[in-house]
Amino acid sequence: MFSGSCFFTNLVAVVVTTIAIVYAFFIWSFQYWKRRGLPHLEPSIPFGNLPNPITSKTSFGENAKMLYQQAKARGLKHCGIFIMTKPTWFVLDLELVKHVFTRDFQFFTDRGFFFNEKDDPIGKSSYIQGEPKSDYKYRDLRNLKRYRDGAHLIALGGTKWKNLRAKMTPTFTSGKMKMMFQTMVDCGLILEKYIEEDVADKQVIDIKDVLGRFSTDVIGSCAFGLDCNSFKEPNSPFRVYGKKVFQPSILDTAKAFFALTFPDLARTLGMRQIKPDISNFFTKVVEDTISYRERNNVTRNDFLQLMIEMKNKKGETAGDGKTLTMNEIVAQSFVFFIAGFETSSTTMTFALFELAMHPEIQDKVRAEIKEVLARHDDKITYDSMNELIYMNQVIDESMRKYPPLPVLTRVAVENYKVPGEDTVIEKGTMVFLPVIGVHYDEDSYENPEVFNPDRFSPENKQKRHPYAHLPFGGGPRVCIGERFGILQAKVGLTSLLKNHKISLNEKTAVPLVISPTSQITAADGGVWLNVSKL
Numbered sequence: 001m002f003s004g005s006c007f008f009t010n011l012v013a014v015v016v017t018t019i020a021i022v023y024a025f026f027i028w029s030f031q032y033w034k035r036r037g038l039p040h041l042e043p044s045i046p047f048g049n050l051p052n053p054i055t056s057k058t059s060f061g062e063n064a065k066m067l068y069q070q071a072k073a074r075g076l077k078h079c080g081i082f083i084m085t086k087p088t089w090f091v092l093d094l095e096l097v098k099h100v101f102t103r104d105f106q107f108f109t110d111r112g113f114f115f116n117e118k119d120d121p122i123g124k125s126s127y128i129q130g131e132p133k134s135d136y137k138y139r140d141l142r143n144l145k146r147y148r149d150g151a152h153l154i155a156l157g158g159t160k161w162k163n164l165r166a167k168m169t170p171t172f173t174s175g176k177m178k179m180m181f182q183t184m185v186d187c188g189l190i191l192e193k194y195i196e197e198d199v200a201d202k203q204v205i206d207i208k209d210v211l212g213r214f215s216t217d218v219i220g221s222c223a224f225g226l227d228c229n230s231f232k233e234p235n236s237p238f239r240v241y242g243k244k245v246f247q248p249s250i251l252d253t254a255k256a257f258f259a260l261t262f263p264d265l266a267r268t269l270g271m272r273q274i275k276p277d278i279s280n281f282f283t284k285v286v287e288d289t290i291s292y293r294e295r296n297n298v299t300r301n302d303f304l305q306l307m308i309e310m311k312n313k314k315g316e317t318a319g320d321g322k323t324l325t326m327n328e329i330v331a332q333s334f335v336f337f338i339a340g341f342e343t344s345s346t347t348m349t350f351a352l353f354e355l356a357m358h359p360e361i362q363d364k365v366r367a368e369i370k371e372v373l374a375r376h377d378d379k380i381t382y383d384s385m386n387e388l389i390y391m392n393q394v395i396d397e398s399m400r401k402y403p404p405l406p407v408l409t410r411v412a413v414e415n416y417k418v419p420g421e422d423t424v425i426e427k428g429t430m431v432f433l434p435v436i437g438v439h440y441d442e443d444s445y446e447n448p449e450v451f452n453p454d455r456f457s458p459e460n461k462q463k464r465h466p467y468a469h470l471p472f473g474g475g476p477r478v479c480i481g482e483r484f485g486i487l488q489a490k491v492g493l494t495s496l497l498k499n500h501k502i503s504l505n506e507k508t509a510v511p512l513v514i515s516p517t518s519q520i521t522a523a524d525g526g527v528w529l530n531v532s533k534l
C-alpha cells in the first residue's frame with residue numbers, strides 16, 4: 001500500500017521530470033540554428049520568436065516586421081527564427097528573396113501550408129487508373145490508384161501543383177479577363193446604386209463590409225456562376241460562409257498554429273484545414289451549378305465555364321494532366337473565392353482609408369477617373385481601366401503599406417546551399433519571406449510610414465529592386481489572380497469615387513490598429529467612412 005505522502009512525492013517527481021524533459025526539449029530545439037552555424041534571433045519558450053497567438057495584442061504582420069527590423073539592425077541578410085520549436089529560415093536580402101522565389105525555385109516549390117488530404121472534405125478522392133506510384137500524392141488502394149484530386153492550387157506542392165498551375169494559367173489570360181469584365185462592371189453598377197440610393201448623405205458605412213459584398217458578388221459570379229445578391233441579401237449563405245472562412249475562433253487560431261508547427265501530428269489527429277460545413281456548402285453549390293448548366297445547356301462567361309470545358313475535353317481522361325475532374329473544379333472554385341474575395345476587398349478598403357486621410361490625393365484620383373472615362377463614352381470599359389495609371393499607383397502604395405498577406409512562406413524541398421556561403425538550409429525547413437518588413441525597409445522606401453503614390457511612378461519604380469514590392473508574391477508561384485484582383489479593385493474604386501466624396505468618420509481608430517487575430521491584414525474595428533454626393 002502507498003501512503004498518501006508517498007503518492008504525493010511520486011506525483012511531484014513525475015511532474016518535475018516531465019517539466020525537465022519538456023524544458024530540455026525546448027533548449028535542444030532552440031540550439032538548431034547554432035548547430036547549423038547560422039545567426040538567429042533569440043527565441044523564448046514556448047512560442048519561439050512569435051508571441052502567444054491567442055493573447056498577442058499585435059498582428060502577425062507587425063510581429064514579422066519587428067523581427068525583420070531586429071535582424072536588419074544586426075546587419076543580417078538572412079537568419080534563423082523559431083515558430084514554437086520549428087526552425088524557420090528568415091530571408092531579408094532582396095537578392096536572396098529573388099533566389100528563393102525565382103532563380104532557385106526548384107528548391108522551394110512548396111508553401112508548407114498545412115493540408116490534410118485524407119480528412120479535408122475539399123480534397124475528396126476519386127479512383128482512376130495508371131498514376132505513377134512514386135508520386136506521394138497518389139495512394140495504392142485495393143489495386144486501384146487512389147488519386148486525391150480535390151486539392152487546390154494554394155496548398156499543393158511539387159509536380160501536382162505544377163500540373164494544376166499549367167492547367168489553370170490559361171483561365172487568367174487578358175483575353176479571359178476581358179471576357180469576364182462585364183460581370184465585374186455589372187457588380188460595380190450594383191455597388192454604385194447602393195452608394196447612391198442607400199448610403200450617400202444618409203449613413204456612415206463600414207467600407208470593408210460594403211466592399212466585401214461587392215467582392216463576393218464578383219467572385220461568386222465568376223468562380224461559382226451565381227448571382228449572390230450581397231447588397232440585397234447581406235446574410236445570404238454565400239456571404240455568411242465567405243465571412244466564416246476568415247473569422248477564425250480562438251480555438252481555430254490555436255489549432256492552425258499547432259498544425260503549422262506539427263503538421264504530421266495534426267494529420268494523424270485528423271485535423272482539417274477547412275471546416276466540413278464550409279466545404280459541404282461550396283461543394284454543393286459547384287456541383288449543383290455544373291449539373292444545372294449541363295442539363296440545360298447553359299453557358300456563361302466565367303471561370304466555372306472554362307473549367308467545365310476542361311472537364312469535358314474529348315479524348316482525355318481524368319488525371320492525365322490536361323483535363324479537370326469534378327473535385328478539382330470544386331477545389332479551384334473554392335480557392336479562387338478564398339484567395340480572391342478577402343484580398344481584393346482588403347486592398348480597396350486600405351486604399352479608401354488613405355484617400356479619406358489625403359483629400360488632395362482623392363481629388364487627383366477622381367480627376368483621372370473623369371478624364372479617362374470621358375475618353376470612353378463615360379463607360380467603365382476594360383481599356384479605360386488600363387488607362388488609370390495614377391489609381392494603379394494608389395493601389396500599389398496601399399498594398400505596400402498594408403500587404404494583405406504580410407508574410408509568404410516556402411519549404412525547402414531539397415537541401416539548399418545559400419549562394420556565396422557555406423550555410424546549407426536543410427530539406428524540410430520552413431522559409432519565411434517577410435513581405436511587410438521589405439515594404440517598410442528605409443533602404444527601399446524613404447519615410448515608409450508616409451502614404452505616397454508617387455513612389456510607384458514608372459521612373460521611381462525603375463530605381464528600386466524589383467523584389468522590393470511583393471503584395472502578390474513572386475516567381476512561378478506568384479498570385480495567379482493578380483490581374484483579376486487589380487482590375488476588380490479599379491472597377492470598385494471607380495464605381496465609388498466617380499460621383500462621391502469620402503471622408504473618415506470618427507468611428508475609425510487613427511492611427512489604424514491592425515487586427516491581431518485576422519489571418520489577412522485588417523483594421524481592428526473597421527474603416528468607417530462618410531460618403532457625400534458630388
Ligand code: HEM
Nearest residue numbers: 153336339340343344471472473474477478479480481485
Ligand atoms: C488584390 C488582390 C489579391 C492579392 C493581394 C493576392 C495576393 C496573393 C499572394 C501574396 C499569393 C501568394 C504568392 C506567393 O506565394 O508567392 C497569392 C496566391 C494565389 N492567389 Fe492571389 N491575391 C489577390 C487576388 C486573387 C484573385 C482575385 C484570385 C483568383 C481569382 C487569386 C488566386 C490566387 C491563387 C490560386 C494563388 C495560389 C497560386 C499558386 O500557388 O500557384 N488571388 N495571392
